[in-house]
Amino acid sequence: MTRAIILVADSLGVGQAPDAEAFGDAGANTFHHIVQHMDKIGDPIKLPNLQKMGMFNICAEANNVTYPNLPEVDLIASYGYMAEISSGKDTPSGHWEMAGVPVLFEWGYFKEKQNSFPQHIIDQICHEAGVDGILANRHAPGTDVLTWFGEEHINTLKPICYTSVDSVFQVAAHEEHFGLERLYDFCLVARRVLDEHNIGRVIARPFVGEDVNTFKRTGNRKDFSVLPPAPTVLDKLFDAGGDVISIGKIADIYADQGITEKYKATGLEALIDKTIEQIKSTATEQTIIFTNLVNFDQDYGHRRDIVGYAKALEYFDSRIPELLACLTKQDVLYITADHGCDPTWPGTDHTREYVPVIAYGPSINAVNLGERSTFADLGQTLSKQFGLAQLDYGTSFWTDISK
Template sequence: MAKAVILVLDSFGIGSAPDADRFGDVGANTLASIAREFSKQKGRSLALPNLASLGLIKAARQASTDPITVADASQIAGAYGYAAELSSGKDTPSGHWEIAGVPVLFEWGYFHNKTDSFPAELIEKLCAETGVTGVLGNCHASGTEILKKLGDEHIRTGKPICYTSADSVFQVAAHEEHFGLEKLLEFCQVARRLLDEYNIGRVIARPFLGDAPDNYARTGNRRDYSVLPPAPTVLDKLTASGGEVISIGKIADIYAHQGISQSLKATGLAALLDTTLAQMQTAADRSLIFTNLVDFDQNFGHRRDPIGYGEALEYFDQRLPEFLSALDDDTLLVLTADHGCDPTWPGTEHTREYIPVLCYTKQMADIELGERASFADIGQTLASYFSLDAMDYGESFLPQLIKN
């Protein structure tokens, strides 16, 4: 019987996608930029030997001509390729839904104005239904910078901090002790309902702690409130067939808890990896363990910290042998991403990039998957792997894995 593990290295792009010009992202390359800055600032190359042995560097060099100052492996134990995004946006739900076989082919709603971003009638309804006296922010902002700017006023007035970005998102920051975590989550649930008519993809609760601008910090109690995917994902098909989908991190939130059997939260890269390893020891046959490693994106990509990003990648790489050793003979490991977030690119937004597609089983060695036309190839491959009905999008690369 088959089992699978997907590790999403959130935001780990490997080169500008073919349509990057539509997004102003021609030249963005998350991996190459991290490696370049690492060499420049730390005086040594980024060390990713275990990822390289799964074919990461070969895939990255096929995806882009940008120089990548990371040593390649002499032997490849795995299958490697790179995928372009079919979805209309470069946001988290679109990337994850497409991974699960359902690309987003419609346009999300967005709040384009950099200031006074939200319609007055929306704020009026939100305040009336939640009882708050008003909101702060109402702008495009970095989630960490806005805490420094408005955290004190939020505590003094009790008004939640509401902000957005280039993504289809409505974010709400509030202090866990002064405002209250439950009150924040209830506020976000009301916002989720009101934002449906604006076709906004996610509402994100961003609780924080601290007592001064220099130590305000977001906590691990983040919650994402997403709309439902527009069609059944491979997660839905697997659970409907009697299989199990184990969500670790924010996966369940991204899929609006649809197609999820069990949802486990963990804060920080180490804890997310530990939780995944623990589930690998006990998961039943026909199980899919699906983990999002959010730290790469929220702690380093958006904060434009290439050195921190590189150090987190090295930590992940050092832990990777634990995952390879923990695999059963019938378990497929997939490493991928949901979009890019080049930490050297202007601004603080995601970047439209190819994502890596790395696969490993104990019987696999040096399989080139090449360029994939859609992230949905992963979902279609999983549908084939679990003997499910085919997805509407994507081309399975399972025959290449089996053939070799």
């Protein structure tokens, strides 16, 4: 009997994927470019624990780069890097694929940069939700729309609706003036309307504050996702009587399917705290504790904040000893990502990259897993770890890492 703890370092790509050119991302490399930038400004990034877990080896092998200034260390974890076969570089595709179900169909997208949503869709959503209209209707970063439209939203109570290159319809609204539950209800209407257009996610983005100087997103974000197209490893463990504990936005990404418990937390510190709390308090067998560390992506990747991303990685690294100290003999900690979001890259969108896969546990070998052809290798490994039926995609590396 066993337990798995999965930490998704949201957007921590490790170099251009084999098909990156098709996405306009040839040359993107989230981790390496952060390291390079910190060296350039004279503040080298310090990640001693991730180094021992193979993080620098992963990026070096995936991209044929070197890190000559690093001290030599004994590696304590198995490590490799995974390519994505899903059609997009979005959050649901990455997460579903790592759980064994790649997205091999094309999502619907709102491709126009301005007037992104067709009028008939806006009219239908507004009519069914009982609002007078929307603001924005464009591609935009989530923080910018608050600056551009926040005060007008308070005055008109029209929700701020925007999108990106991902298959997404995002809605920002004031928690008090518009109302949090009203925002969720509006998003539920949008979710129903957009189902026929194959839009992956509708995201509620609540905020507070009274003017452009005080507007701030809250921790009450909620994603309204479509269901994965097939049972994931989470479903299979759930059906076998195991537990799947969601921390952060995991439950939203999987539309609550295959989830037995869910916990919200806001900020990197709180997400790690909640993960440690669950490691200490939950059953030590047939359990997945699944955490998305969203702040790497939303606070630093999309905002192209290189130094902020580096400091967040250093903070994460500083908490790793606490995480490892909580593990029982049969536990396995996996660290991975769902896509890239290179903060040195033009624009504010995700980047098509390899992602790391790290496996550590008291009963786990430290081996080089090399290049993996799909994120689904992680799902297949979890399936093998828990003695579940084989998934349709992926190749397990369980026999390679287990002693």
